[in-house]
Amino acid sequence: MQNWGRTRRFLIYPAVNFLNNRRSNPIAANPVFNSAFGLANHRDSPLYSESEKSNLHTCFHSLRDKVVETGIRSAIRFQHRGFGSDATKIQRNPLFSTLNSEDISYFKGVLGEKNVIQDEERLLTANTDWMHKYRGSSKLLLQPRSTEEVSQILKYCNSRSLAVVPQGGNTGLVGGSVPVFDEVVINVSLMNNIISFDKVSGILVCEAGCILENLITFLDTQGYIMPLDLGAKGSSQIGGNVSTNAGGLRLVRYGSLHGNVLGLEVVLANGDVLDMLGTLRKDNTGYDLKHLFIGSEGSLGIVTKVSILTPPKLSAVNVAFLACKDYFSCQKLLVEAKWKLGEILSAFEFLDNLAMDLVLNHLEGVRNPLPPSLHSFYVLIETTGSDEAYSKEKLEAFLLHAMGAGLITDGALAQDINQASSFWLIREGLPEALMKAGAVYKYDLSLPIENMYNLVEEMRIRLGESATVVAYGHLGDGNLHLNISTPQYEDKILAQIEPYVYEWTSKHRGSISAEHGLGLMKANEIFYSKPTNVVHLMGSIKKALDPKGILNPYKVLPHSLSSSS
Template sequence: MVINVPILTIMRVNALWRLGNLCSWTQVIIRPKSIGIIGLRYASTSIMPDLTANRYNFKRGAYNSITDSHVKYFEQLLGQYQVITDPNECLGYNVDWIKMVRGNSKLVLKPKTTEEISAILKYCNENCLAVCPQSGNTGLVGGSVPVFDEIIISMKLMNKIISTEALSGALVCEAGCVLETLDNHLDNYGLMMPLDLGAKGSCLIGGNVSTNAGGLRLLRYGNLHGSVLGLEAVMANGDIIDCINTLRKDNTGYHLKNLFIGSEGTLGIVTKVAIHCPTRPNTVNLAFVGLESFNKVLETYHLAKRELAEILSSCEMMDYQSMCINTDLLNLKSPLTNKHKFYMVIETSGSYQIHDEEKLTSFVEKAMDKNFIEDGTLSGDPTKIKYMWTLRERLGEGCLLDGYCFKYDVSLPLPNFYKLIEALHKQLDNTRVIRISGFGHLGDGNLHVAVSTAEYDPEIESQLEPFIFDYVSQHRGSVSAEHGIGMKKTKYLAHSKKPQAIELMKQMKKMMDPKGILNPYKVLPD
């Protein structure tokens, strides 16, 4: 089935979960008018992922099962339309967007206020009912969908912007606000969100905070531990922790906000966020370049840091197979005539167009004189810039079109950054693999690995894991750069954290959630 609709009608990727009544999971291809075929496919039930509990051999915790009396309580608390029990509707909340995991929740709650979440958690804690907080469901590690039948608490209706301070740059909003919506709102104040993700049209700020999302411009604006000024969260027992603060400096005791940033909903549910938003640049320029080796990529990045300095806002890389995803699967055209083994997207942001153009042009000329770059194109035109960013931003979506995709999000020291991809070519059975591609945030050492097979292949998964995490650990990297641990990486947490640190995490979890009802089976190993 093919549906042609304007892009604004569907709010991009994850809003499609609820487009009419498409829960029969027939194939849907959306053709937005502005960017061509989006290629997002929803699998038929015949290729739905196995239940997570079965595929990954989980044992259910000692939680109670949902009864009619529980459902009745929630209907009285929230109202009938905020409680979903229909299996077809629940299905969209039970499966992650890359179709890797599938839960079996029979109840989805959609609260509108912090007080409603407080009442929900208080009741669930008293009745030993496990819950799974869910934002935009755009993660890669199974953190936002149930493992068994946990109650899903969807944050999508908590989408109010509470305040915006133009002078200080402080924005306060509810956790269910879509990242792109917030950025568009801030444009009216000459501000911008400090993070930018390919999934910005569907991810929610609460989920971004709960996973400590990084994105395309961490190089310039840092991670969310620095940008989040304060937050509000609800504990497992229903207590509301109000740490909302719009001050940039508040050195009064423990920074409790940092407990919830990156905790993936296991310590509390983030309900409101106060975030510092930088001034939106007056001028943005982009260079899209092709290179012959990864060593040239590193040399170009090093030169960019020296030559572009204060105006450098992003530095991304893609390999040849990543570009083939764009050209062969997404029907996008490369800005460069010739094919190259590697590509880079280098963005500058500043206040004076002529100055920034001259600096970027001078940098590219020097890089070409040094034979770092084979070819390239520069633009300050917003339309062309948006298109060139599309080639990087849509890779996460495009790699799903090969079939089944094993996706990994790791960070590595730059000398070892792309060697992981080279090692995978030797490690994997290439007769079973369609594509191995690597792309990511060069500026912060975050590599996205995508390995495509025709369908889920347990043999390839056994070749990937633990190999990929062993490699990362041996080279002093992190098994998760920006998507968290979820349920997929719990047994590999020790590859990046010492036993004493993991034990302290367990003690904090036990203290803040004694019955373990908050997002069980996630983050911490058994």
């Protein structure tokens, strides 16, 4: 898999240059590849290379300039909503203290001078999310090197009522990993050791700051892979992946982190270290508390160590890119794929024709694998197995059968890894293409597969000509990425979308956050997906584990709940 990831980086640009340099190191040699890295290496939350980051900056600033120039009030209001983060609507919790020089010297005593960071530039990075949508004003970044240090910091912060934000790779999409006000940022990136790997069981134990891609590279040498793979893997850290219960592309095959994480070491707000770092697949002794920390977005504790079950790396990977005439055919194809591909099915992704157009128009080096024709939907199927001949034969037989039955109208089967990567690029390049197309309103929804696309169609009718509604996602997991693309952000459009999308999702018993989390963006919307008494129980758990509420405040749970408590 690692190799695949690597190849993807090159596909934005014609593979020709790469071929000349095969197996040397074209990344180092060619600056174009450097910039292609971040671009091609993403799934849903792309990480941008420096040059792209600056492009984003430019977008942001030019937009702001425009607003100032025209002085349109509504546009300025949008500023708060779109980029200024929701901080303008939330009050800073007055119970939290503010940093003083004694605090700084305490932290320096614990962590050493070097790991107590007050440098403006580094703080700006820590304060800003990758979409440049949320920006905090923290004055302090701490970089502990051990669980003991995390414990000491938290114990102190708790006693001083200093709010903190645990931060990993800061690749989240919902404003969960950046401060809202002046919270102290605790970044565990220096805790990046692999503690152990058992080649027989495939169980990996490592520290929370390990970057996902580094773990994938390490496991590759051992003949294993990580059970999760996502676009942000070059920056995102395993501690953050666990804390946000990151989904990604392998979920359909290997399941969620609730199944793959075998144990955690967590530091509570008061500095207590919970050693739940089991390496057992079966352990029914009492409440399985680690699950509380998987997906709670750092609001209950800071994950410091992770034990995770990793599947073996299988060599036979095949990818097909298919066209379907309608959404019903996509669904039928999914059912058929589950039965006929069975154990080798490893991804089932879909996109609609508007999504396809967007990628073809906005991403360089992408071409439609299929002859030009009017297809309404595209499906990407990946199989992973242990025997190339068997897997390929099985996939081919399935595809030919599906074609005969009219489920697919056309399709292409990748003949080599490069082709497979270029198919993946279409799906993975979507977030990038959307960013290039203009303003985008992103929704990450879990819905019953049957109804999923109805929402897209309703949104198209609702918004008419004013916006392009683009749909793609992990069909195999019932996860829709609904993206509404407009030339610029407008309050009027937002009012057409929200709360309608949330209400619709709620009505169909879906989830308003399938894999991105609630963070700051959707903390107040939790009731669309969870009943009041359930949310209140969550509040009680939060209260029990973090009585002063210092851990990642203003996120995950509704603000009404945290301010009343």
